[in-house]
Amino acid sequence: MAAVWKKEVQSYFLSPIAYIFMAVFMLVTGLFFVLTNVLGQSAEFNNTLSNIAFMFILVVPVLTMRLLSEERRTKTDQLLLTSPISLTSVVVGKYLAALTVFAATLVLSLVYPLVLAIFGNPAFGEIFSGYIGFALLGCTLIALGLFMSALCENQVTAAVSTFGVILLLWMGSSIINSISVTWLADILSWLSIYDRFYGFVQGIIGLAPTFYYISASALFVFLTIRTVEKRRWSEG
Template sequence: MLAIIKKEFLTYFKSMTGYIFMASLLFFVGLFFVMSNLLSLSPDYNTVLSNITFVFLLVVPILTMRLMAEETRQKTDQLLLTSPVSLTEIVMGKYLGAVSVLFLTLAITWIYPIILSTMGSVTWSEVIGGYIGFFLFGSALIAVGLFISSITDNQVIAAVATFTTLLLLWFIDSIIGNLPTDRIAGMIFAGVLAAAVAFIFYMATRNLFVSGGILLVGILAIAAGYIFKPAIYNGLIGKVLSWFSLLSRYEDFSLGIFSISPIIYYISFSGVFVFLTVRMLEKKRWS
C-alpha cells in the first residue's frame, strides 16, 4: 500500500494537477488571511478556514478526477489488479495519496497562524481543532471524488460529475429547508427508498422472488410505522438527506469548538465512499 501512496503522491507532481491544487488552495488561504486577519486586525484564524471551504468545490475534482479513471483508460489497472495487493490496499493507497497532497498543502499554511501569533494572541487549541476539521472535511470530499472517478474512464466526466455532486452536497441544507415535512410525503419517500433497495437488489441478483419480498417487507414496515408511531414520518425526507450534509457538520469547527461527533462523521463518510470504490472495482471484474 505504501508503494501506491508514494506513486500517487509523486504522480501529482509529475503533471500540473498537484501544483494547480496546491496553488489554488494556498492562494485563497493567503487571500482570506490578509483580508480577515491582517486588514481587519482579527486574531481569529478559524474564520479563514471556514471561509475557504468553498475552494474545495473547485480543487477536489482536479485532485480526484484521474485517480481511478486514468488507470482504467491507460489499462494500467491491469498491473495493479494482477499484482499481489488487495483491492482495498489499491483503493486506500490511492485515497491516501490524494489526501497526502491536501495534508502537505495544509502544512504549508501553518505559516499564517505562526505569523499571527507574533502579532497577537492565537488560541492554538482552536487552530489545531479547526485544522483537523478542515482536513477531514476535505478528505471526505476527496473520497466522493475517488468513488466517482472509479465509475468512468474519462477524466473530464469524472471532474464534472464530482463538481456537480459536491455542489449538490453544498446546497443540501437549503434544499432540505424547502422540502415537504408532512407525514404523507415522508411515507411516500420511505416507499420510494424501499422500492429502490428492492430494485438494486434485483439488478444485482436477478432474483425476482427475493426482491419482491424485500419490497413487501418494506411496505409492511412502513405501514406498521404509520399505525404504531406515525411521528417518525414527520420531516423524514429532511432527516435522511441531512445524513449527507457535510457542511452543517463543519459549523462547530468554524466557531472554534472541537467536537468528536463531526470527526467521526467525516471519517465514516470517507470510509463508506472508499468501500464503495472497492465494490465498484470488484463489480467491474465480475461483469
C-alpha cells in the same frame, strides 16, 4: 500498498496536478486571510477556514479526477489487477496518496496562523479544532472524489461529477433551511457533510461529527473498491 502510494505521490508531483492544487489552495486561502484577518484586523483564523471551505468544490476534483479513471483509460489497471496485491491496497494506496498532497498543503497553510501569532494573539485551541474539522471534511470529500473517479472512465467526466456533487453538498444547508417537510429535512441534514464542519470552527471537536467524517470516508473508499471489483464481474 506502500508501492502504490509512493507511485501516486510521485506522479502527483511529476505532473502539474499537485502544484495546481497547492497553488489554488494557497491563493484562495491567502485572499480570504487578507480580507478576513488582515484587513478585518481579526485574529479569528477560523472565520477564514469556514470561508474557504467552499474551495473544495474546485480543488478536490483536480486531485481525484484521474486516480482510477486514468488507469482504466491507459489500461494500466491490467497491471495492478493482475499483480499479487489486493484491490484494497491499490485503492487505499491511491487514497492515501491524495491525502498526502492535501496534508502537505495544510502544513503549508499553517503560515497564515503563524503570521497571526506574530502580530496578534490568536486562540490556538480554536484554530487547532478548526484545522481538525477542515482536514476531516477534506478527507471525506477526497474519498467522494475517489469514488467518482472509479465510476468514470474519463477524467473530465470524473472531475465534473465530483464538482457537481460537492457543489450540491455545499448548498445543502441552505436548501435544508428552506424545506418545510420535517422528515425530508432530517434525512437531508444527515447527508449534509458541510454542516458538521461548523461545530469545529466554533472550537468544538465533537465525537459524533468526527465519527461521521471518518465513517463517511471509509464508506466511500469501500464503495470504490466494490465498484472496481464489480466491473470485473460485469456482463454488460
